Amino acid sequence: MVTRSITVFPPCHSLLLRTTGSRHAQKWQQKCLERLALVTNEEMKLNVRCSTCSAALRRIKDERRRPRVLIEGLLTHRYSVPPSLSTMVQLNLLAAVLSALALVSSAASISGPGSARDLSSIDIVTTLPAGATAFGSDNDTDWTVAYDKDFKALGRLKNEDFHALIHPDGNSTQLAARNVAHGRRCTGLSVGELRSLPVWSNLDHYVKNTLASRGRYNVWTNWDGSNRATACVADDHVSIERTGRAQCKTGERTFNGNHVGRTGVLRLEAMTGSATTVKESVTRAASIGSRYTVPSIDFDIPCIGEANSPYRDSASFSNELHKGFEKTISRESTRSVDVRSEPGDYCSMIVETTTCQQESRGRVGFVADGYVRFGFDSRVKNHSYWHLPLARESADTRTSYMEFTGSINSHGYGRYRSECRK
Numbered sequence: 001m002v003t004r005s006i007t008v009f010p011p012c013h014s015l016l017l018r019t020t021g022s023r024h025a026q027k028w029q030q031k032c033l034e035r036l037a038l039v040t041n042e043e044m045k046l047n048v049r050c051s052t053c054s055a056a057l058r059r060i061k062d063e064r065r066r067p068r069v070l071i072e073g074l075l076t077h078r079y080s081v082p083p084s085l086s087t088m089v090q091l092n093l094l095a096a097v098l099s100a101l102a103l104v105s106s107a108a109s110i111s112g113p114g115s116a117r118d119l120s121s122i123d124i125v126t127t128l129p130a131g132a133t134a135f136g137s138d139n140d141t142d143w144t145v146a147y148d149k150d151f152k153a154l155g156r157l158k159n160e161d162f163h164a165l166i167h168p169d170g171n172s173t174q175l176a177a178r179n180v181a182h183g184r185r186c187t188g189l190s191v192g193e194l195r196s197l198p199v200w201s202n203l204d205h206y207v208k209n210t211l212a213s214r215g216r217y218n219v220w221t222n223w224d225g226s227n228r229a230t231a232c233v234a235d236d237h238v239s240i241e242r243t244g245r246a247q248c249k250t251g252e253r254t255f256n257g258n259h260v261g262r263t264g265v266l267r268l269e270a271m272t273g274s275a276t277t278v279k280e281s282v283t284r285a286a287s288i289g290s291r292y293t294v295p296s297i298d299f300d301i302p303c304i305g306e307a308n309s310p311y312r313d314s315a316s317f318s319n320e321l322h323k324g325f326e327k328t329i330s331r332e333s334t335r336s337v338d339v340r341s342e343p344g345d346y347c348s349m350i351v352e353t354t355t356c357q358q359e360s361r362g363r364v365g366f367v368a369d370g371y372v373r374f375g376f377d378s379r380v381k382n383h384s385y386w387h388l389p390l391a392r393e394s395a396d397t398r399t400s401y402m403e404f405t406g407s408i409n410s411h412g413y414g415r416y417r418s419e420c421r422k
Contacts, residue, residue, distance in 0.1 A: 119143055125155030128165055133392050135162065135371075136383030144387070151381065166228060166371045166387065185233035187292040189221045189368050193231065196287035197368060199397040203388060213380045220373040229372055229390065231289035234365035234399060237298035237312070240278060241361055242408065246304050248356040253413070255349045257339065266341045266420075268349040273332040274412035276301060276311055278360065281324035284403040289366040293318045297364070301329060304356040304410045319366065319402050332413070339418045347420040354412045361405045368398040 122145060132146040132154050144162040146154040157165070194200055207213050221229035257268035278301050294317055301311040311329040341347050374386045390398055 119145070119156060122153045122156045125157055126161065128157075128162075129154035133389070135166075135387040136381065137162070137385045137387070138379070138383055139385075145383070162387075163224065163226070163228075166389070185294050185297065186230040186369075187232075187289050188227045189229040189231045189288055189370065190290075191219050191221050193288040193290065194219075194221055194229065194368060194372065197398055197400060199368065199390065199393045202393055202397060203372060206388070207374055207386075211374075211380050211386060213374075213376055215377055218375040220375070221370070223373055227370070229368060229370035231286075231292070231366045231368055233289075233294055233297060234367045234395075237300060238362055238364050239300045239310075240280070240302065240408070242302050242304070242358050243361055244359045246356045246358040248304070248354060251353045251355070253351050253353050255351065257347055257349065264341055264343065266339045266345075266347045268337045268339055268347065268418055270335050270337070270349045270351045270413070270416055271332055272335045272351070272413045272416075273330075274303075274410055275328060275330040275332050276303065276408060276410045277326065277328040278406065278408050279324065279326045280317075280360065280362065280404040280406035282317070282319070282321055282402060282404045284401070285319050285321045286364070286366040286400040286402040288368055288400050289319050289402075291318065291320050292366075294364075299327065299362075301327070301408065302360075304358050304408060317364075317404075319364075324404070324406070335416070337416075337418060339420065341420050344422055345420040346422070347418060349416055349418050351416040352414040354410075354414060356410045358408050359405070360408045361403070363401045363403045365399050365401050367395055 119141065125146070129146045131148045133149045134147045134151075135144050136147065137144040137159060142159055143156045144159050145156045148154055207217060253271070255268060255270040257266045278299070296314045296316055298312055298314050301313070303310060311331075313327055313329050315325045315327045317323065317325040337349060339347050368390050371387050371389055374388070376384055376386075378384070380386065
């Protein structure tokens, strides 16, 4: 038997390369039928033992995520063709091709919210739906679809509305303005900073397993020139802790006075109260918010050797190694005492003093917030882009701490007495 090789159905192969999406499935089939009618009987008489066709169809069923590539392989396969075969062989081949095309159509339109034909059935919303844990979008539509943890569609928003809602901060200048207006302390979060956090392994696992992405993907934290993800100071105030034992020493300070009028009364003035100076240096910078200078934050500074409540005052600092800040808080005041003196007396006020020094430490938390965007070469669960809110993960996995150490120095005035001598 004489055989020769031909390429099965090249026109359909070209058509597959030109079309996208399930909307064209019927058009594919129609075009293929038209092309089949033009092929001569001799070219259609294939020696179909159909092991090759069946294997290809099985692969399509097992790997529906890549149907287009597989059907291209089927349609361009080279077979051995005898000079004459029965019409039944032609029908078998036609059935195989049409079955494969039907599988392509089915795979491309797997029922799932977010595919192009399903968008019209999803309610339009103007706010982020409660319970939404992921948002899918595409370049060829104007919509972003919100999903719950089970990928049930909760609603769709216009892309521009979605982007305005997930983080309205805009560029760095606008972000700084909103910080001032709302008392926030935030800066943009980079992808590198995001990868340094424990939350990154959770996100990567979600993309590879829940979204079932087998290929490479791109990641954005700030896109379209806007800060969609931020690193913010986690607390409104920071507590400084005392460590070790306080080193204290006592002494006395003498204050002299002035005569008041001609009455022989001497007015003595002395200091009372205390003053505390705290000096801290960054020993470990947070992995996010790198080099960000926090304009002002309240610190609770403990008193040394006193039962008084801690001092609270604000200071500025930078999230940068070896950078530091120094702050002095004073509760000092002046006390006046009138002493009657005899002519020729020399009077003064003697005040007890206590000076202490103690090591200190503290930390400032920076928490990642906002949205992360993942982009894929081909659609994953019906979308090319997925936006995940960082708030879906626990705050512990999104937080990095800046640590600082230093010392607290205090100087206080205690009991006093007056003395006069000739």
